[in-house]
Amino acid sequence: MRGKPKKKIFLSITAVLVLVIIFHGLGWLSSIEQHVRGLFIPASDTLYSWSVGAEDNVEKFESVESLEQAYADLRKRHLALMVDRSQLLSLQEENRTLRSQLKFTASSTAVYIGAEVVGKRVDPLGSTVVVNVGDEHGVRIGYPVISGEGVFIGTVAESRRGSAVVRLLNDNQSRIAATLHSQDKSIGILEGQHGISMQMNFIPQNERVDIGDIMITSGLQESIPYGLPIGTVSQIEREPYQPFQVAQITSLVNLDKLRIVSVLIP
Amino acid sequence: MIALLIRTSVALVLTIGLLLLHLFFQYTLPYPLVTIDVFTIAAVVYIVSAERGAVVWYGAIGYFLLEAISGGTFGVYLLAGTLSILLGYWLHAYVVTNQVWHGVILVATVITVSKFALLLITSALLGEVLFPDVSRLFSFVGYSIVGASGISLGLQWLMAKTPLYTTKRLYSTYE
Numbered sequence: 001m002r003g004k005p006k007k008k009i010f011l012s013i014t015a016v017l018v019l020v021i022i023f024h025g026l027g028w029l030s031s032i033e034q035h036v037r038g039l040f041i042p043a044s045d046t047l048y049s050w051s052v053g054a055e056d057n058v059e060k061f062e063s064v065e066s067l068e069q070a071y072a073d074l075r076k077r078h079l080a081l082m083v084d085r086s087q088l089l090s091l092q093e094e095n096r097t098l099r100s101q102l103k104f105t106a107s108s109t110a111v112y113i114g115a116e117v118v119g120k121r122v123d124p125l126g127s128t129v130v131v132n133v134g135d136e137h138g139v140r141i142g143y144p145v146i147s148g149e150g151v152f153i154g155t156v157a158e159s160r161r162g163s164a165v166v167r168l169l170n171d172n173q174s175r176i177a178a179t180l181h182s183q184d185k186s187i188g189i190l191e192g193q194h195g196i197s198m199q200m201n202f203i204p205q206n207e208r209v210d211i212g213d214i215m216i217t218s219g220l221q222e223s224i225p226y227g228l229p230i231g232t233v234s235q236i237e238r239e240p241y242q243p244f245q246v247a248q249i250t251s252l253v254n255l256d257k258l259r260i261v262s263v264l265i266p
Numbered sequence: 267m268i269a270l271l272i273r274t275s276v277a278l279v280l281t282i283g284l285l286l287l288h289l290f291f292q293y294t295l296p297y298p299l300v301t302i303d304v305f306t307i308a309a310v311v312y313i314v315s316a317e318r319g320a321v322v323w324y325g326a327i328g329y330f331l332l333e334a335i336s337g338g339t340f341g342v343y344l345l346a347g348t349l350s351i352l353l354g355y356w357l358h359a360y361v362v363t364n365q366v367w368h369g370v371i372l373v374a375t376v377i378t379v380s381k382f383a384l385l386l387i388t389s390a391l392l393g394e395v396l397f398p399d400v401s402r403l404f405s406f407v408g409y410s411i412v413g414a415s416g417i418s419l420g421l422q423w424l425m426a427k428t429p430l431y432t433t434k435r436l437y438s439t440y441e
Contacts, residue, residue, distance in 0.1 A: 110321035
């Protein structure tokens with residue numbers, strides 16, 4: 001390398017890399033990439049399952065007081081959920097009765113494709129996971145992905161043969177049309193925040209939002225049906241001089257410990 | 267020719283092993299240990315000990331393999347990672363030119379900082395506009411530099427203690 005001008009070396013290396021990227025875009029490298037994935041994804045799957053299983057039932061608290069507070073909050077939430085559940089059951093019964101009276105037929109034809117998370121991206125620039133279903137299973141970009149518990153966790157960002165990349169809701173580029181189960185049923189855009197959290201912006205000041213309100217998908221986005229649970233309001237930022245308020249949303253599941261997910265094929 | 271083939275094959279096998287090690291660290295280690303970049307450490311150790319420009323191509327292969335199996339826009343890590351290793355190699359070849367401890371830290375720092383800077387630039391060029399949390403990005407980069415420098419220094423020290431390394435230096439292309 002000595003003796004050759006640095007500029008020439010830099011340009012030639014950059015040219016080779018750009019060519020590789022262009023060939024990837026044209027699909028000329030897909031067979032090589034497929035073989036690479038076939039070689040590494042089993043290992044990635046094993047390593048990822050180790051990492052998820054390592055701290056499955058461990059949650060850390062900074063002090064005894066925070067543990068006691070968390071326990072008290074949990075009991076309160078459990079009681080509220082029991083009350084909601086009883087109301088939900090009666091509403092379900094009422095809904096069933098009304099539907100049969102109107103002879104309403106089920107219009108949902110969504111298919112659920114089960115998948116395992118086999119890898120994830122770990123850097124401050126993105127929050128994505130890799131799942132072991134792809135093109136051949138009918139997975140396409142934009143399809144919603146839910147966790148094993150039925151919580152909406154993200155959308156398909158890239159689909160290829162044998163695997164797909166799912167952009168999680170807390171990814172910086174994630175934008176989802178959502179609504180709050182609040183008094184005013186606030187509708188807005190749920191935005192990911194640097195792989196850490198999510199927030200809903202531009203909620204009018206006059207709309208009431210409470211901590212604990214449940215957020216669901218609004219159904220206003222293509223391929224994403226209405227009613228998928230997302231999370232709960234954990235914090236509200238409300239300044240009197242601002243026209244809008246911001247709600248911080250915490251997912252109902254731990255997005256760092258995903259293992260079994262499902263892709264909704266509309 | 268045979269020696270070149272053997273050397274290239276060994277390097278490829280090592281690159282695959284490094285990729286598996288990288289995945290292991292990324293998935294299992296907690297923050298801030300997860301900021302350890304195995305490719306950066308391997309590049310620093312190779313640049314300082316072997317002093318060969320082939321490290322750039324080995325890095326390109328490693329990042330290509332990483333891009334093939336991970337999420338994100340293809341080419342972002344390939345461009346950023348490879349060019350940052352090139353910058354680190356030039357720094358060692360034309361500025362540091364010696365196996366001193368501060369040279370190792372400087373090369374590790376330059377590779378890490380340039381990689382993240384290029385990541386943001388290449389992401390923007392490839393249509394993935396990112397607005398990362400600046401404070402989190404700075405702390406991530408800071409921990410990466412500390413991790414890469416510390417581990418590279420430790421590995422260099424260990425390698426210097428082994429008789430094989432001291433009696434038969436890996437050849438240099440600088441003379």
